[in-house]
Amino acid sequence: MELSSLLWAMWYILPAYVANASPVIVGGGRPIDGGRLWRDGRRLFGDGKTWRGFIGGVLLGTLTGAVQYAITPDFYGSLKTALMLAFLLAFGALLGDIIGSFIKRRANLPRGAPAIGLDQLGFLISALALAYPVKTLDSGQIIFLLIVSPFVHWGANYFAYKMGWKSVPW
Helix, strand or coil: CCHHHHHHHHHHHHHHHHHHHCHHHHCCCCECCCCCECCCCCECCCCCCEHHHHHHHHHHHHHHHHHHHHHCHHHHCCHHHHHHHHHHHHHHHHHHHHHHHHHHHHCCCCCCCCCCCHHHHHHHHHHHHHHCCCCCCCHHHHHHHHHHHHHHHHHHHHHHHHCCCCCCCC
């Protein structure tokens, strides 16, 4: 596989990465679950999943797609395709993150506790699944993203921790 193919894979997934990282900066406020409990007596998602973080992340991820289109319009074909792809990647990433929080609450893991694999790949798999109908990658590019995304995720979290945006480095 050519290097350019791997770089295009990173370019493709950038709206999901931006959306997944954004709630650390733009989040806060009212929790999505509104404090509701699941039948096991635990919160649905917890205080860390907020409307402001979700909506802000989707908007920033979609905006990333608009900027990408301005830089490389041939990659997308049309602005409509670029915006739809970016929206689905961003929405999918945050949906995957919320599903991960739901699973972590069922496992009785506290807010901020690491869940190796789930934290690093749940957002990616959900983003790729939702974006598939609009534009997808070849299998080699997807495998590359499955390998590299945990390192990107860990690096971004460590950076956010060092910047004081997160209380834990994972």
